Amino acid sequence: MTTPAPSGDLDRPAVVDAQPITYREAMRSAIREALAQDERVIVLGEDVADYGGTYAVTKGLHEEFGRDRVRNTPLSESGFVGAGIGAALGGLRPIVEIMTVNFSLLALDQIVNTAATLLHMSGGQFSVPVVIRMTTGAGRQLAAQHSHSLEGWYAHVPGLKVVAPATVEDARWMLPTALDDPNPVIIFEHNALYGEQGTLDPHGAPVDLESAAIRHRGDDVTLVVSAGMVPKALAAAQTLAARGVSAEVIDLRSLRPIDIGTLQESVSRTHNAVVVDEGWRTGGLSAELAATITETCFWTLDAPVRRLAAAEVPIPYARHLEDHAIPQAADIADAAVELLEVGR
Amino acid sequence: MTRFRLDGVTADEARGLLDDMIRVRVFEERCAELYAESKIRGFLHLYIGEEAVAAGVIGALDAADNVLATYREHGHALLRGVPAESIMAEMFGKATGCSGGRGGSMHLFDAATRFYGGNAIVGGHLPLAVGLALADQTRHRRATTACFFGEGAMAEGEFHEAINLAALWNLPVLFCCENNRYAMGTSLETSESQVDLALKAAAYAIPAWVVDGMDPLEVRRAARHAVAAIESGGGPVFVEFQTYRFRAHSMFDPDLYRDPAEIERWKQRDPIDTLGRWLVEQELLVDDDLAALWDRARAETDQAVAAADAAEVEPVDGLVDHVTAPRVERGRVPTGAP
Numbered sequence: 001m002t003t004p005a006p007s008g009d010l011d012r013p014a015v016v017d018a019q020p021i022t023y024r025e026a027m028r029s030a031i032r033e034a035l036a037q038d039e040r041v042i043v044l045g046e047d048v049a050d051y052g053g054t055y056a057v058t059k060g061l062h063e064e065f066g067r068d069r070v071r072n073t074p075l076s077e078s079g080f081v082g083a084g085i086g087a088a089l090g091g092l093r094p095i096v097e098i099m100t101v102n103f104s105l106l107a108l109d110q111i112v113n114t115a116a117t118l119l120h121m122s123g124g125q126f127s128v129p130v131v132i133r134m135t136t137g138a139g140r141q142l143a144a145q146h147s148h149s150l151e152g153w154y155a156h157v158p159g160l161k162v163v164a165p166a167t168v169e170d171a172r173w174m175l176p177t178a179l180d181d182p183n184p185v186i187i188f189e190h191n192a193l194y195g196e197q198g199t200l201d202p203h204g205a206p207v208d209l210e211s212a213a214i215r216h217r218g219d220d221v222t223l224v225v226s227a228g229m230v231p232k233a234l235a236a237a238q239t240l241a242a243r244g245v246s247a248e249v250i251d252l253r254s255l256r257p258i259d260i261g262t263l264q265e266s267v268s269r270t271h272n273a274v275v276v277d278e279g280w281r282t283g284g285l286s287a288e289l290a291a292t293i294t295e296t297c298f299w300t301l302d303a304p305v306r307r308l309a310a311a312e313v314p315i316p317y318a319r320h321l322e323d324h325a326i327p328q329a330a331d332i333a334d335a336a337v338e339l340l341e342v343g344r
Numbered sequence: 345m346t347r348f349r350l351d352g353v354t355a356d357e358a359r360g361l362l363d364d365m366i367r368v369r370v371f372e373e374r375c376a377e378l379y380a381e382s383k384i385r386g387f388l389h390l391y392i393g394e395e396a397v398a399a400g401v402i403g404a405l406d407a408a409d410n411v412l413a414t415y416r417e418h419g420h421a422l423l424r425g426v427p428a429e430s431i432m433a434e435m436f437g438k439a440t441g442c443s444g445g446r447g448g449s450m451h452l453f454d455a456a457t458r459f460y461g462g463n464a465i466v467g468g469h470l471p472l473a474v475g476l477a478l479a480d481q482t483r484h485r486r487a488t489t490a491c492f493f494g495e496g497a498m499a500e501g502e503f504h505e506a507i508n509l510a511a512l513w514n515l516p517v518l519f520c521c522e523n524n525r526y527a528m529g530t531s532l533e534t535s536e537s538q539v540d541l542a543l544k545a546a547a548y549a550i551p552a553w554v555v556d557g558m559d560p561l562e563v564r565r566a567a568r569h570a571v572a573a574i575e576s577g578g579g580p581v582f583v584e585f586q587t588y589r590f591r592a593h594s595m596f597d598p599d600l601y602r603d604p605a606e607i608e609r610w611k612q613r614d615p616i617d618t619l620g621r622w623l624v625e626q627e628l629l630v631d632d633d634l635a636a637l638w639d640r641a642r643a644e645t646d647q648a649v650a651a652a653d654a655a656e657v658e659p660v661d662g663l664v665d666h667v668t669a670p671r672v673e674r675g676r677v678p679t680g681a682p
Binding site for chain 2: 042068071073074076078079080082084086087088089090091092094109114118121122123127158159180181182183
């Protein structure tokens with residue numbers, strides 16, 4: 001981990017025989033297990049075979065399972081995402097990889113107009129058990145066509161389930177649950193997380209796709225984050241501790257549905273909330289979260305909910321500009337301190 | 345007068361084709377009346393004039409095959425075996441409709457007959473057809489996926505992406521282009537730089553044929569030939585069926601963009617009139633039997649309307665049903681450190 005580890009005694013015993021593993025390896029391990037255990041599982045996407053996946057998640061899997069099951073596609077996002085949806089209708093359990101959320105816009109028709117609607121339009125006859133994985137987020141100087149965070153757009157759509165694993169445990173154990181789900185599940189993998197190391201309980205098991213997780217306990221302020229903002233919020237919590245502020249960090253995990261109960265419980269204890277999103281502010285996920293917290297916790301809040309989001313700009317290339325375009329750990333810590341001053 | 349030839353199509357089959365087309369025609373004419381009576385609402389796209397295509401192709405399929413169609417799909421659903429009552433009830437927005445009143449005219453679905461819509465994003469269902477065929481190929485399930493679409497879809501990227509994938513992966517898809525010459529009000533000549541549609545499809549290195557879509561016997565022969573080629577492992581086949589809709593695009597369309605003389609010329613080739621007359625001429629059908637086909641079709645439609653009228657609507661408290669499917673609860677709640 002490049003970020004300070006949170007207190008290790010959060011509702012579970014210390015992991016015995018824990019194995020160090022990267023987020024990328026954890027994801028690959030989940031896909032490998034799915035391919036090995038269920039012959040209905042196939043992997044579809046651009047360069048998932050010989051190249052090993054753009055972020056090397058599927059590396060080597062085509063050698064183990066063959067090119068029919070780990071299937072390279074042409075650069076046809078709408079075509080192969082739609083084919084994944086059709087294959088799910090036809091009884092397979094496809095895992096479709098899209099290089100980045102930016103490219104997924106070429107398949108937006110299939111995801112929003114087809115995958116999300118078929119069950120309803122057909123009066124409950126045709127469910128679409130497809131899993132669509134895609135990379136999201138900035139931080140690698142890839143500029144405006146490879147760096148956006150559009151999770152909130154997908155979280156807007158009824159019929160989809162949207163998750164963002166931020167830990168190696170979730171990278172490893174969300175996938176089997178997603179494959180088990182009869183609905184389309186979109187998994188957002190933040191590109192900055194692939195190299196993150198963590199430990200996996202060798203006796204781990206599938207995790208749910210609905211609940212938020214408290215990654216760090218605190219009493220003074222709740223930091224609500226997801227995906228690439230989780231390590232930053234954990235770092236901010238350490239900084240805040242040194243400044244005498246006890247911050248609680250909630251990793252949303254699921255962006256649709258949102259676990260309102262966990263948010264409400266936390267904010268009713270801390271009386272303060274900072275919502276952090278790597279997406280844009282206007283009409284974004286942070287707006288939804290701030291409104292939800294305000295609606296459900298208004299009378300327990302000491303101050304208005306504070307929002308931190310990406311600057312209203314296409315993500316720029318230059319390092320210093322990119323850094324300023326998205327919330328950083330220091331911004332989160334500063335926002336929390338300012339918020340507490342307002343409420344004082 | 346169209347000169348038909350049986351040539352591999354039995355007389356029984358020819359009479360069956362006529363029967364199928366009449367059923368669709370009567371059903372569709374009735375839909376137009378019901379729209380005028382406000383019993384059917386939303387968009388309503390009628391298949392009148394194009395019946396030979398669905399009749400010829402769908403009759404060449406078997407129960408294991410998959411069918412996908414456009415928003416002009418009542419006829420396809422009916423001929424695939426979706427009961428007329430449940431189609432009509434769907435258009436009435438009733439609970440007994442084949443999509444529980446959630447879909448309407450443009451979104452007929454039926455799992456029992458492997459009828460995958462009723463798709464109203466032009467070209468959007470072509471990748472789905474590819475996926476269904478990929479599932480069949482992967483599972484070693486012998487089946488053809490027949491996908492109907494208009495020529496307008498061939499200007500969409502999804503057509504090109506889908507046909508490329510199907511060709512690349514040698515998938516059992518029958519691409520059925522219903523070329524009725526107009527994408528809503530936009531003529532083929534003003535929307536395609538290459539109006540030879542089979543030539544466009546052939547660019548994907550697959551068999552691509554042009555068939556007279558006003559001749560149900562030709563359509564049947566082509567469909568049978570295509571299905572045989574597909575089932576022998578030859579990969580996808582594209583067929584352009586040249587046809588024409590006699591009515592406007594939808595009930596909202598004043599039809600300002602077509603020359604009435606052109607419509608009249610095509611009506612001379614009405615597949616129901618021409619095949620009916622030819623069968624009588626050839627003494628393969630007597631007038632009384634022809635009249636009986638129309639009577640039966642009217643009775644079927646009458647019954648569908650009566651049942652749809654009598655059916656209940658879905659209760660409002662079911663509004664958000666079928667948004668996500670329930671799943672067996674699985675998965676522990678994660679806790680602890682990242």
